[in-house]
Every structure is written in C-alpha cells, then in structure tokens.
Amino acid sequence: MKPFFKPKAYFRPGSLGKAVELxxxxxxxxxVLAGGTDLLVQKxxxxxxxxxxxxxxxxxxxxxxxxxxxxxxxxxxxIGVSGSLSxxxxxxxxxxxxxxxxxxxxxxxxxxxxxxxxxxxxxxxLALMVLGASLTIMGPAGKRExxxxxxxxxxxxxxxxxxxxxxxxxxPASRGRCGTSFQKLRHHQTSIDIAIVxxxxxxTCEKQACxxxxxxxGAVAPTPIYARKAEALLGKKRxxxxxxxxxxxxxxxxxxxxxxxxxxxWYRKKxxxxxxxxxxxxSSRRCGIWPE
Amino acid sequence: xxxxxxxIKVNGKLQELGVEAHETLLDTLRERLGLLAAKYGCxxxxxxxxxxxxxxxxxxxxxxxxxxxxxxxxxxxxGLEQGSHLHPLQESFVEQGAIQCGYCTPGMxxxxxxxxxxxxxxxxxxxxxxxxxxxxxxxxxxxxVKAILEAARRMRGEK
Ligand SMILES: Cc1cc2nc3c(=O)[nH]c(=O)nc-3n(C[C@H](O)[C@H](O)[C@H](O)COP(=O)(O)OP(=O)(O)OC[C@H]3O[C@@H](n4cnc5c(N)ncnc54)[C@H](O)[C@@H]3O)c2cc1C
Ligand code: FES
Ligand code: FES
Numbered sequence: 109m110k111p112f113f114k115p116k117a118y119f120r121p122g123s124l125g126k127a128v129e130l131x132x133x134x135x136x137x138x139x140v141l142a143g144g145t146d147l148l149v150q151k152x153x154x155x156x157x158x159x160x161x162x163x164x165x166x167x168x169x170x171x172x173x174x175x176x177x178x179x180x181x182x183x184x185x186x187i188g189v190s191g192s193l194s195x196x197x198x199x200x201x202x203x204x205x206x207x208x209x210x211x212x213x214x215x216x217x218x219x220x221x222x223x224x225x226x227x228x229x230x231x232x233x234l235a236l237m238v239l240g241a242s243l244t245i246m247g248p249a250g251k252r253e254x255x256x257x258x259x260x261x262x263x264x265x266x267x268x269x270x271x272x273x274x275x276x277x278x279x280p281a282s283r284g285r286c287g288t289s290f291q292k293l294r295h296h297q298t299s300i301d302i303a304i305v306x307x308x309x310x311x312t313c314e315k316q317a318c319x320x321x322x323x324x325x326g327a328v329a330p331t332p333i334y335a336r337k338a339e340a341l342l343g344k345k346r347x348x349x350x351x352x353x354x355x356x357x358x359x360x361x362x363x364x365x366x367x368x369x370x371x372x373x374w375y376r377k378k379x380x381x382x383x384x385x386x387x388x389x390x391s392s393r394r395c396g397i398w399p400e
Numbered sequence: 401x402x403x404x405x406x407x408i409k410v411n412g413k414l415q416e417l418g419v420e421a422h423e424t425l426l427d428t429l430r431e432r433l434g435l436l437a438a439k440y441g442c443x444x445x446x447x448x449x450x451x452x453x454x455x456x457x458x459x460x461x462x463x464x465x466x467x468x469x470x471x472x473x474x475x476x477x478x479g480l481e482q483g484s485h486l487h488p489l490q491e492s493f494v495e496q497g498a499i500q501c502g503y504c505t506p507g508m509x510x511x512x513x514x515x516x517x518x519x520x521x522x523x524x525x526x527x528x529x530x531x532x533x534x535x536x537x538x539x540x541x542x543x544x545v546k547a548i549l550e551a552a553r554r555m556r557g558e559k
Binding site for chain 1 (some may be wrong): 404421422444451459462463467529532545
C-alpha cells in the first residue's frame with residue numbers, strides 16, 4: 109500500500125473546454141485519469157485532483173480517406189478487435205494491442221494512457237512510430253499537432269505539459285503496398301509482464317523491392333527509438349536473408365539498453381537483433397515479397 | 401475532504417453512495433457494501449484477486465476508482481447464485497476440486513464468467529487467456545481450466 113496517494117478532488121468534465129480549464133487551474137497538482145492501469149499503480153503522491161476523461165467523447169476509431177483517427181480514451185481491447193485496423197498498414201497496431209498486458213488489462217487500458225505514461229517499454233508507441241502517426245494535443249492556447257517520434261525525443265520522455273490533454277492519434281493511410289510486424293519478448297509469452305525488448309517494423313514495397321523501411325525498438329534506451337542505420341540498409345533493395353540479417357545486426361548496434369530484473373544489457377542487445385530479424389521477415393512476407 | 405456522489409448497480413441493486421476521490425471500487429465493495437468476495441492481493445494489477453465485472457467486462461477493482469464507474473453495472477461473485485442454486489461455474493469449481501484456499505477463486509470465476517457470457521464455446525486456449533490475469537498460488541491452473549470448460553458444456557445444455 110502506498111499511503112500518500114490521496115487526491116482530494118475528482119472531476120469528470122463533460123466538455124474539452126472545461127477539462128482544459130481544470131488542467132490549467134490545477135497545473136502540476138492535477139492528474140488526468142483514463143483507464144488508471146498506470147496511474148493507480150504509480151499512485152503519485154503529488155496528485156491533489158483527478159480529471160477523468162471518460163465523458164469527453166474520446167473513445168472512437170474513425171476511418172477516413174486520409175487514414176484512421178483514434179480517440180485517446182479508446183481502450184486497447186477495442187483497438188485489438190477493430191475491423192478498421194484489420195488490414196495493412198494497421199496490422200502492426202492491432203498486433204501490438206493484442207500483445208499488451210492481459211485481456212483484463214486491455215479492457216481498462218487506453219491508447220492515450222499508453223502514450224502519455226511514456227514508458228520506454230510501452231507497446232503501442234512503437235507501432236505508431238512506424239506508422240508515422242501524429243498526436244493532437246490540446247492546451248490553454250489551443251490545439252497543436254506533434255509527430256509521435258518527436259513526442260518521445262525530449263529527455264524525460266514526453267512532449268506534453270501538465271496542463272495539456274492528448275485528444276487523438278492520427279495515422280496516415282499508406283501510399284503503396286505495405287507489410288508490418290510487431291514482435292515482443294517477455295518472460296512467458298502470455299504472462300503479465302512488460303517487454304524485455306519489443307520491436308515494430310514496416311516495409312513499403314514497389315514491385316519486388318523495399319522502397320522504405322521503418323523500425324522502432326522499445327526497452328532498449330531511455331525512450332522508444334528508431335533504428336535509422338538498419339532502416340537505411342534496406343532501402344531500394346529486394347529483401348533477402350543476408351540483407352535482413354545485416355539490418356538486424358545494425359539495429360542491435362544502435363541500441364543502448366540497461367541491465368535490470370528483466371534482462372541484462374548483453375541479452376537485450378542479442379534479442380534486439382533476433383526480434384528485428386523476425387519483424388523484417390514478417391513485414392516482407394505480409395508485403396508479398398518473402399521468401400523470394 | 402469532498403465526497404463524490406455516485407450511483408452504481410451492484411448485482412442488480414441500485415446503490416447511491418458518497419465516496420472519497422481516491423477510493424477504489426474494491427474498497428467500496430468491501431468497506432461500504434460488505435461484499436467481501438473480491439479480495440485485495442497486490443493492489444498493482446498483477447494478481448486478479450480483485451476482479452469484478454463492469455458492464456460485463458472483467459475489471460481489476462483495485463485499479464478502478466469508484467467515482468470512475470458512476471452509472472455502471474457491477475457484478476461480483478455474490479450475485480451469481482440464483483435462489484439456492486449455484487451458478488454452473490461455481491458448481492463445477494467445487495466438483496472439479498478447482499479450489500484450495502479459495503483466495504483467487506472469486507476473481508478467477510468472474511474472469512471466466514466474462515468470457516462465457518460472450519463466448520459459449522471457447523477453446524481451451526481462450527479459457528487460459530481469459531484467466532491469465534488471475535494468479536493462483538495453490539491449486540494451479542489445470543483444474544480451474546477443466547472446471548471452466550465443464551461449466552461451458554453445462555451452460556450449453558450438454559451432458
Ligand atoms: C498488470 C499490468 C500489465 C501491463 N502490461 C503492459 C504491457 O504489456 N505493455 C504496455 O505497454 N503496458 C502495460 N501496462 C501498462 C498500462 O496498462 C498501459 O500503459 C496502459 O495503456 C495505460 O493506459 P491507462 O488508460 O490505464 O492510463 P492511466 O493510468 O489512466 O494514465 C497513464 C498516464 O497518462 C496520463 N494520461 C492518460 N490519458 C491522457 C490523455 N488523454 N492526455 C494526457 N495525459 C493522459 C495520466 O495522467 C497518467 O500519467 C501494464 C499494466 C499493468 C497494471
Ligand atoms: S489486488 Fe487487484 S490485481 Fe491484485
Ligand atoms: S486456490 Fe489458493 S490461490 Fe488459488
């Protein structure tokens with residue numbers, strides 16, 4: 109039991125305007141509450157008031173001609189079973205959602221909470237990184253858009269202020285044929301534990317060649333990262349076993365993991381290569397260009 | 401400290417309560433309503449001893465604020481018995497010996513109920529996944545899995 113978590117007030121605003129007003133009045137002393145699966149575990153002692161976003165209409169998955177828009181309060185379960193996400197390039201997000209936690213956690217956890225909690229091992233941000241998603245964030249001065257990659261670039265891990273609210277995640281439709289993959293290593297593949305290493309990948313193909321590759325890794329650096337050198341090795345070529353292995357080894361050189369209870373630095377580097385290889389194999393298979 | 405007024409339905413009965421801002425649904429059920437089946441195991445989302453159904457979905461009541469479920473339908477294992485008849489899940493847990501100390505049982509049965517209410521004929525794999533957030537320290541999982549599959553057969557009217 110953590111005795112210090114005793115917020116004195118609970119608000120459930122019915123409009124975005126009211127929510128942002130509350131956030132700017134309370135600043136650091138307020139905490140946004142979505143599914144609570146991170147917040148109520150961390151039980152931060154400084155939280156004097158909770159702002160529940162359940163009544164803001166932020167639970168939706170909308171398809172439109174430029175892609176898919178997902179409300180920040182959408183549960184991970186809804187993402188895992190959504191028909192709108194059951195074809196490429198969105199399979200990587202669906203698969204990441206199905207690999208997050210357990211069915212019970214997925215009933216509660218939201219995509220916005222997974223992003224804003226900014227754990228370096230979080231599953232959904234990796235999928236959103238290879239999908240080139242952008243985030244719509246609202247604060248006292250209005251709305252702003254930020255690319256998911258930039259969101260995690262800041263030291264300390266996230267680009268959102270105490271008085272701001274994440275509203276939605278926007279995923280652009282793909283131009284060209286795509287294959288994606290999500291890979292996650294944990295102690296028991298069905299157990300309750302976050303990743304030792306997790307990887308998302310995406311390949312865009314023309315004819316039989318990969319014209320663009322994107323690879324993101326988690327739990328191997330202070331924030332989720334792109335493996336830029338590995339991505340560059342895949343460009344403009346038809347993937348084969350040797351190229352994929354070369355890219356996987358390059359990715360493992362780009363990461364900078366720590367030793368902790370889940371795994372050592374050495375093990376994480378080895379496993380980063382294995383997971384990147386599997387992710388690239390599956391991406392090229394889903395693109396229809398593997399095996400040759 | 402300001403109270404939050406909520407209305408929740410618990411096992412079919414409407415409850416109007418004033419709860420604390422930081423009060424978990426688990427505390428509300430246990431301390432205010434005297435429903436002691438849902439247990440506190442870890443308070444961190446790992447053990448599932450506190451699992452109840454919110455709008456039919458398995459939910460960890462230790463990580464859910466009571467205020468957050470205002471207006472919702474809550475089910476605990478206390479609501480499963482019909483008159484003097486146990487629910488088929490309860491019956492088959494008893495018959496299969498799927499209970500030793502019983503600390504995990506209310507949570508495990510509620511996770512199973514959420515599954516069977518949506519899927520009358522689940523695979524063993526699905527059953528295992530449905531209870532993957534329920535930790536059992538003494539019986540293990542073989543007998544609970546058997547008991548859930550047996551209950552599903554009975555609920556479908558098979559012998
Ligand atoms: C047993 C267990 C297993 C887990 N397994 C995994 C796993 O395998 N993979 C994984 O990635 N995570 C895992 N998690 C972590 C957690 O479930 C996820 O990160 C989840 O998506 C968080 O969402 P939430 O809605 O519950 O967030 P909350 O706890 O409600 O919020 C998390 C943080 O984000 C802030 N926040 C939430 N929404 C917004 C918003 N719209 N705008 C601004 N700030 C916001 C909150 O203030 C808080 O600081 C696990 C957690 C538990 C307890
Ligand atoms: S007490 Fe809720 S999961 Fe352990
Ligand atoms: S029966 Fe004792 S913990 Fe499961």
